[in-house]
Ligand SMILES: [Zn+2]
Ligand SMILES: [Zn+2]
C-alpha cells in the first residue's frame with residue numbers, strides 16, 4: 001500500500017472506536033475492529049462477563065484467554081501505519097538517535113531510510129561520511145513529507161525483526177503460530193514444524209481475499225435496505241408536501257370565497273339603501289323648492305300689503321281671489337310624496353357560507369391527492 005491514507009481511511013483505521021482518539025497499543029477483536037488496550041481494559045473492568053469482550057461497534061463477542069485483554073492480538077499493522085502517518089502527516093518533532101544516545105535532545109531533520117536512524121544536521125553529515133553507513137539513503141523530513149514515493153521505504157523500516165536476535169523473521173512456526181528468525185528456528189523452535197514465511201503469506205492472502213469478498217457481499221446486501229429506507233423517507237416527505245399543498249390551496253380558496261361573498265353582501269346591502277337614499281334626497285330637494293316658492297309668494301303679498309299703492313294693489317284683485325281658491329288644489333298636490341321607509345325593514349343578506357370541504361386527518365396519512 002504505497003498510497004497515503006485519505007482522511008476517512010485514517011479515521012477508520014487509526015482511531016479508537018471507544019475513546020475516539022488515535023489508537024494506542026491497539027488490540028484487534030475477532031470482528032477485525034481495533035481498540036486501545038487501555039480502553040478495552042477499562043471496558044472490561046465494568047463488564048459483568050470477564051471471559052469475553054463485546055465489540056463496541058458491532059457487538060461481536062471475542063473470547064479472552066485468562067480473562068485478560070493482553071491475550072488479544074496486537075494490531076501491529078495499524079500501529080506501523082500510524083507511525084508512518086505520524087511522520088508524513090503531522091508536524092511532530094523527532095529527536096536525533098545519535099544525540100539522544102549521548103544524552104542530548106537535538107531535533108532530527110533527516111531520517112536514514114536504510115537503518116531507520118533519526119538524524120540532526122551534524123549527525124546526518126557524519127552518517128553520510130562514515131564508511132559503514134555512507135551508502136545509506138538519508139532524506140530530510142521535509143522531503144519525506146512532500147514526496148509520497150518515500151512512503152514504501154518508510155513502511156519497510158517497520159518490518160518486524162526478531163526481538164531476541166535482531167534478525168529478519170523469515171520463517172513461521174506452525175505450532176507456536178508465530179514468525180521466527182533462523183536463530184529461533186534452531187533454538188526454541190527446534191522440535192516444531194517451521195515453514196517458510198511465504199507459504200503462510202499465501203494462505204493469509206487467500207483468506208484476506210475471501211474476507212474481502214464476504215464484506216463486499218454484506219455491503220451489497222446493506223444497499224437494498226438503505227435504498228428502501230431512502231424511498232420510504234422520500235414517500236413520507238412527498239405526502240407531507242402534498243397535504244400542506246392541500247391546506248394551502250384550501251386556504252387560498254376560502255379566502256377567495258369569503259372575498260366574493262363579502263363583495264356580494266356589500267352589493268346586496270348598498271343597492272336598496274342607495275335607492276332609498278336617492279328617493280330621500282330627491283324629496284328633500286323638492287321640499288326645499290316648495291318652501292322657497294312659498295316664501296316668494298308670501299314675500300310678494302307682504303310687500304304689496306305694506307308698500308303697494310292703491311292703483312297697484314287693485315291690479316291683483318282677480319289673482320288674489322283665485323289664490324284663495326287654489327289653496328285646496330295646492331293641498332291636493334302636496335309634494336313631495338311621503339316616503340314610507342322603515343330602516344329596520346331593509347334586509348340583511350345571508351353571509352359567508354364557506355366551509356372546508358377537504359377534511360385532513362392529523363393521524364392517518366391519506367392517499368396522495370391532487371390539490372383541489
Ligand atoms: Zn481508545
Ligand atoms: Zn466489531
Ligand SMILES: [Zn+2]
Nearest residue numbers: 096099120123
Ligand atoms: Zn545528532
Ligand SMILES: [Zn+2]
Nearest residue numbers: 112114115136
Ligand atoms: Zn543509516
Ligand SMILES: [Zn+2]
Nearest residue numbers: 162165181184
Ligand atoms: Zn530470533
Ligand SMILES: [Zn+2]
Nearest residue numbers: 173176189192
Ligand atoms: Zn515454535
